[in-house]
Amino acid sequence: MNEIEKRKVVEHNDLISSVAKMDKTPLKIFELAVSCIDTENPPKDNIIYLSKKELFRFFKVSDNDKHSRFKHAIEVMQKQAYFNIRQNKELGIEYESIVPIPTVKWNSYNDDVFIRFNPDIMPYLIDLKNNFTQYALSDVMELNSKYSIILYKWLSMNFNQYEHYSHKGGRRKEQLEEYANPSIKISELRQLTDTVNEYKKFPDFRKKTIDIPIEEINRHTHFMVTYEKIKKGRSIDSIQFHIAKKEQPIELNGEYKEREQDPAYLQGKVNKEVTQQALFAEAMQSPYTMELITSTLLSPVEMTDINLMANLQQEVYLLYKELENIVGLEGVRKHLEYVSNKKLDYSKPNLVKYLKTAVMRYLDSGDTKQPEEDKTRYLKTKGNVKAVNGNKIPDHRYKPAYVNETTPEEQKELERIKKQFSDSMKK
Structure with missing residues (x-):
């Protein structure tokens, strides 16, 4: 791992929520420069030095024209790039426009690039006692869109706050869920992405600012993200995102490193990962995944959990197939409605065990042999919902958007989500 991939970027939340009036390249140069700041020992006179070699490696530039392209990017950044920062002051909202890097100097006979930050931007980069966010520079490095x-x-x-308060406490369960499933109004998302006057048609706006970014984020960063559209009347009012974190290897000590170099261990690890990915892919294509979502037993964000979906495929779906052979798919659907209506408070790690136990008990009970007309009919409830502007929105931890009868539009959206994660596993 090189030096760039080890670095973190730390910024105040007001800066993250500001409008970046710049293109992708100036924005990435700024992120790279910020990663060089030691918040414990702020740079003297707000000056840091970048390496040209590091800069070109960050942008993966290797052609002969790289120096002139770098010069042009710096000129554009200094002439056009600024942050429009909104702060909540006691007397009202206050706006501040800041050119983040007014001075850049370099020459042709050494590797150093001199960068001086604007003093007005420094409080958002070093005065970070609270309300700040840290993320990996390597994640930003791979993103190709502003x-x-x-x-x-x-x-x-948002997700950093979810992780922080999950460990430290201090927030209600509902608040934690909002951090992991944040929503943003379309008008606010347009301001954040500086597209108030662009992409007037919603499909174009969604493709440029949501679909393409999420595809890149899922492929290149530590996150797996899905989203859904929240309507107000006939219009799309806001977007709700569902964030999950990809599993990362845990380095224990030197023993871990030695074990990682053992060919037998490595082969076993590869085989296990391949098996998991295969099971995950099967689960994403299984009709039982759709039935679990429809029955509010599985949420879109939980679909991003490879282990969970692989275990459902291996432990539960085979039993659902056995049940379907006896009572048909409609019988499986009624069983899931019954399980959902029990409203047991199970935790995510116990979901597979809970569903497996429920279907095994049903198979062993003998009820599956009853004639259809003699079976008890269980009416599906609508779950725990919140009213937002007259529209009912489900609790997304255990009550996803896909409840009751799925409309053609919702079915199409689910298929898009399934394909998205299936494609990401192949890459």
Whole structure:
């Protein structure tokens, strides 16, 4: 791992929530420069030095024209790039426009690039006692769209709060769920991405600022993200995101490193990962996944959990197939409605065990042999919902958007989500 991939970027939340009036390249140069700041020992006179070699490696530039392209990017950054920062002051909202890096100097005979930050931007980079967000520079490095970077930082800001308060406490369960499933109004998302006057048609706006960024974020960063559209009347009022973190290897000590170099261990690890990915892919294509979502037993964000979906495929779906052979798919659906209506407070790690136990008891009970007309009919409830502007929105931890009868539009959206994660596993 090189030095760039080890670095973190730390920024105040007000800066992350600001409007970046710049293109992708100036924004990435700024992120790279910020990663060089030691918040414990702020740079003297707000000056840091970048390496040209590091800069070109960060942008993966290797052609002969790289120096002139770098010069042009710096000129554009200094002439056009600024942050429009909104602060909540006691007397009202206050706006501040800041050119973040007014001075850049370099020459042709050494590797150093001199960068001086604007003093007005420094409080958002070093005075970080609270309300700040940290994320990996390597995540930003791989993103190829300005909107991807902006959305990634905003999602990081929310999910970091979820992780922080999950460990430290101090927030209600509902508040934690909001951090992991943040929503943003379309008008606010347009301001954040600086597209108030662009992409007037919603499909174009969604593709540029949501679909493409999420595809990049899922492929290149530590996050797996899905989203859904929240309507107000006939119009799309807001977007709700569902964020999950990809599993990372845990380095225990030197024993871990030695074990990682053992060919037998490595082969076993590869085989296990391949098996998990295969089971995950099967689960994403299984009709039982759709039935679990429809029955509010599985949420879109939980679909991003590879272990969970692989275990459902291996432990539960085979039993559902056995049940379907006896009572048909409609019988499986009624069983899931019954399980959902029990409203037991199970935790995520116990979901597979809970569903497996329920279907095994049903198979062993003998009830599956009853004639259809003699079976008890269980009416599906609508679950725990919140009213927002007259529209009912489900509790997304255990009550996802796909409840009751699925409309063609919702079915299409689910298929898009399934394909998205299936494609990401192949890459």
